[in-house]
Amino acid sequence: PTVLVFVGGQRLTNVYVESYMLSKMFTCRMAASHLPDVPTKLVAKAVPLPMTVRGHWFLSPRTEYTVAVQTASKQVDGDYVVSEWSEIIEFCTADYSKVHLTQLLEKAEVIAGRMLKLSVFYRNQHKEYFDYIREHHGNAMQPSVKDNSGSHGSPISGKLEGIFFSCNTEFNTGKPPQDSPYGRYRFEVAAEKLFNPNTNLYFGDFYCMYTAYHYVILVIAPVGSPGDEFCKQRLPQLNIKDNKFLTCDEEDGVMVYHHAQDVILEVIYTDPVDLSLGTVAEITGHQLMSLSTANAKKDPSCKTCNISVGR
Numbered sequence: 124p125t126v127l128v129f130v131g132g133q134r135l136t137n138v139y140v141e142s143y144m145l146s147k148m149f150t151c152r153m154a155a156s157h158l159p160d161v162p163t164k165l166v167a168k169a170v171p172l173p174m175t176v177r178g179h180w181f182l183s184p185r186t187e188y189t190v191a192v193q194t195a196s197k198q199v200d201g202d203y204v205v206s207e208w209s210e211i212i213e214f215c216t217a218d219y220s221k222v223h224l225t226q227l228l229e230k231a232e233v234i235a236g237r238m239l240k241l242s243v244f245y246r247n248q249h250k251e252y253f254d255y256i257r258e259h260h261g262n263a264m265q266p267s268v269k270d271n272s273g274s275h276g277s278p279i280s281g282k283l284e285g286i287f288f289s290c291n292t293e294f295n296t297g298k299p300p301q302d303s304p305y306g307r308y309r310f311e312v313a314a315e316k317l318f319n320p321n322t323n324l325y326f327g328d329f330y331c332m333y334t335a336y337h338y339v340i341l342v343i344a345p346v347g348s349p350g351d352e353f354c355k356q357r358l359p360q361l362n363i364k365d366n367k368f369l370t371c372d373e374e375d376g377v378m379v380y381h382h383a384q385d386v387i388l389e390v391i392y393t394d395p396v397d398l399s400l401g402t403v404a405e406i407t408g409h410q411l412m413s414l415s416t417a418n419a420k421k422d423p424s425c426k427t428c429n430i431s432v433g434r
């Protein structure tokens with residue numbers, strides 16, 4: 124029997140199964156393999172011919188799959204003779220493309236809300252972290268590879284190197300909140316030190332984790348840096364003066380910054396940052412572990428922050 128399995132297109136998000144044999148039935152079995160957190164997909168579908176049969180399944184990005192097919196031929200007496208399973212084909216689907224990320228970006232824009240002023244970026248860590256940076260890295264925080272939090276299929280997870288910063292403010296004070304999930308010590312730096320006309324801004328991700336909070340990941344990369352080159356190929360670029368999440372503009376010779384109030388922004392800066400650019404101090408608030416996004420899993424059922432390609 125001739126059964127052709129097509130792993131669809133450049134996006135590698137669909138599988139097409141076609142059979143050109145007449146008077147046959149076929150079954151296609153497909154499973155997401157090697158990734159325990161992706162549910163195994165068992166597609167069993169018997170389709171009577173004669174006609175060209177086209178099975179069509181949407182796959183998750185960045186996932187390894189196996190696919191195998193089986194055919195059945197109808198005999199004169201009306202019974203079917205079923206073939207062995209075919210050779211198993213293994214393949215891995217690609218990360219989200221810029222097209223997918225642009226769809227995600229448009230969904231994030233819908234809920235971003237109005238813009239509030241900000242003046243600093245900040246990064247909370249434990250005291251030991253800052254001691255280590257001073258003693259072993261010559262006072263400069265070093266980029267590290269981003270964990271797997273956020274959207275499954277995000278092209279920055281496990282690949283982009285950067286340093287996480289926050290930039291949220293409290294609406295009543297205009298200052299960063301005193302609480303943080305990431306440690307009692309905070310490095311605070313004037314916004315223009317990290318974000319200015321010499322940096323590019325990219326949209327990285329949009330997700331939630333089974334709560335009401337939505338997170339938007341942005342990447343700031345100095346123009347021409349390795350991080351900038353990485354992002355240019357993979358992420359939608361934002362106009363630094365005009366976007367719904369984080370803006371930088373000049374008013375009367377002074378840089379003015381705004382951030383979206385209805386999403387929690389996490390900013391990844393792709394170059395090392397010297398501690399002498401800002402200040403390190405202990406916060407007076409609490410350590411709210413529940414708001415940590417370290418390796419957090421995205422809620423795949425949320426309609427606000429999921430696009431349809433991955434299901």
Ligand SMILES: [Zn+2]
Nearest residue numbers: 331425427428
């Ligand atoms: Zn969501």
